[in-house]
Amino acid sequence: xxxxxxxxxxxxxxxxxxxxxxxxxxxxxxxxxxxxxxxxxxxxxxxxxxxxxxxxxxxxxxxxxxxxxxxxxxxxxxxxxxxxxxxxxxxxxxxxxxxxxxxxxxxxxxxxxxxxxxxxxxxxxxxxxxxxxxxxxxxxxxxxxxxxxxxxxxxxxxxxxxxxxxxxxxxxxxxxxxxxxxxxxxxxxxxxxxxxxxxxxxxxxxxxxxxxxxxxxxxxxxxxxxxxxxxxxxxxxxxxxxxxxxxxxxxxxxxxxxxxxxxxxxxxxxxxxxxxxxxxxxxxxxxxxxxxxxxxxxxxxxxxxxxxxxxxxxxxxxxxxxxxxxxxxxxxxxxxxxxxxxxxxxxxxxxxxxxxxxxxxxxxxxxxxxxxxxxxxxxxxxxxxxxxxxxxxxxxxxxxxxxxxxxxxxxxxxxxxxxxxxxxxxxxxxxxxxxxx
Numbered sequence: 001x002x003x004x005x006x007x008x009x010x011x012x013x014x015x016x017x018x019x020x021x022x023x024x025x026x027x028x029x030x031x032x033x034x035x036x037x038x039x040x041x042x043x044x045x046x047x048x049x050x051x052x053x054x055x056x057x058x059x060x061x062x063x064x065x066x067x068x069x070x071x072x073x074x075x076x077x078x079x080x081x082x083x084x085x086x087x088x089x090x091x092x093x094x095x096x097x098x099x100x101x102x103x104x105x106x107x108x109x110x111x112x113x114x115x116x117x118x119x120x121x122x123x124x125x126x127x128x129x130x131x132x133x134x135x136x137x138x139x140x141x142x143x144x145x146x147x148x149x150x151x152x153x154x155x156x157x158x159x160x161x162x163x164x165x166x167x168x169x170x171x172x173x174x175x176x177x178x179x180x181x182x183x184x185x186x187x188x189x190x191x192x193x194x195x196x197x198x199x200x201x202x203x204x205x206x207x208x209x210x211x212x213x214x215x216x217x218x219x220x221x222x223x224x225x226x227x228x229x230x231x232x233x234x235x236x237x238x239x240x241x242x243x244x245x246x247x248x249x250x251x252x253x254x255x256x257x258x259x260x261x262x263x264x265x266x267x268x269x270x271x272x273x274x275x276x277x278x279x280x281x282x283x284x285x286x287x288x289x290x291x292x293x294x295x296x297x298x299x300x301x302x303x304x305x306x307x308x309x310x311x312x313x314x315x316x317x318x319x320x321x322x323x324x325x326x327x328x329x330x331x332x333x334x335x336x337x338x339x340x341x342x343x344x345x346x347x348x349x350x351x352x353x354x355x356x357x358x359x360x361x362x363x364x365x366x367x368x369x370x371x372x373x374x375x376x377x378x379x380x381x382x383x384x385x386x387x388x389x390x391x392x393x394x395x396x397x398x399x400x401x402x403x404x405x406x407x408x409x410x411x412x413x414x415x416x417x418x419x420x421x422x423x424x425x426x427x428x429x430x431x432x433x434x435x436x437x
Contacts, residue, residue: 126290127290127291127294130288130290131291134281134285134288135285135408136408138279138281138321139281139417139419140419142277142278142419142424143278143419143424150424150425151423151428152426152427152428153427153428154340154427155428155430155431158431159431165203170203172203172205174205175238175239176239177206177232177233177240177241178200178206178208178240178241179207179241179243180197180207180208180209180244181210181212181243181245181248181249181251181252182209182210182214182246182248183214183244183245183246183249183275184214184247184319185215186214186248187213187214188309193209193245208232210224210228211228212228212248212251213311214247214311214315215315216311216312216314217314217315217318218314218318218327219254219318221255222251222254222255222258222259225255226255226258226259226262229242229263229266230262230263230266239267240266241267241269242269243270243271244271244272244275245273245274246274246415246416246437247275247319248275249272249273249277250272250275250318250319253272253333254331256334257327257332257333257334260337264334268338269337269338269339270338271339271340271341272339272340272421272423272426274342274343274344274413274437275341275416275421275423276324276415276421277328277341277421277423278321278419278420278421278422279320279322279324280319280320280416280417281321282415283316283317283319283320284320284321284322286298286301286316287301287316287320301313301316333425335425339423339425339427340426340429341422341426341427341429342429342430343416343418343422344413344430344431344434345401345411345412345413345418345434345435346397346398346401346413346414346434346435346436346437347398347401347434348398348401352394352395393436394436396414397414397415397436397437398436400412400415401413401414413436413437414436414437415437416437418430
């Protein structure tokens, strides 16, 4: 269309006046709104030239060209006007769609928030329920498991033998080597098993204390004990009688369960004293996952055992009901080995709270003490150099036993319930005297 008008302008040689230029600018602005660009000044001038000039001054050929150009221009403007009207009518529909999307997004956020809040409330309720239930369903699980060997009560016979030993008429044979296996945290008690070993030695019996890392895992200590037993057997030519206290009994039982093919004929028997063979609620309640503050409690226990004591956290985790179930059902004790399981009940009387237990002694520098004769006494010097270190262990055991009694209704020695200390297939010993762990 521009080329046609330019040709007509060259033929007529006419210029638009100023009034027509304003009209041209308005038409050009209207044209740009629909096409996205503006026509040149020359195109605008050409349009004005032929709009203001009378068609009578044109030749027939010129009038034909001018009509064709005007018809094409009007057609193009009509199409753009229709597009502009359609866009104007579609604007409210676009706005309604935006509002609809915003409403749907708000609804989705609201539903998501409600779902998240519901999940959090359900999780909190579940955590509190798990914390309140604790170990109710786990205590004594071993005695309820079908297919386990029966337990015999040997308390009366034990008390008779104990009285004979006190009277100096013991019947313990010297054909065995007695190995004492300490329990958890025993490495920090230098006097652990010392009095027991001294008593065995006075009776003329060969007795040893197993040098194991008490804060190691059950499987690790089982491997160490296996080699310990073999060394004692080959060195003395006598079978080894095992006596394990607390976790030491669990470690010894694990050694027999896993390595019985290597230890057959080298072990005379196993006595488990206050051992959490089935597990303990104290360990389970500390590290149970899914309860209130489980992560915080676990981090605290890991710091105490791993950082302060330099032990293995599995030493505590292996005493939980979950780990004990997994291990016992996978590794059963050999039926031909004689077993004794000893458990007791701690006293919760108020007088126990004032009881102190000596766990070690401190060596002080040599300070001779004067006597009435003016000469130093060797006995006074020895007494002055050794100071006992005592802590209220019995008070702690009494409070723990009271806690287990009030929460679960179970009798315990403070750490292990009586039912969890019973080993299937063993001779059970339960003295009437109150003894804590």
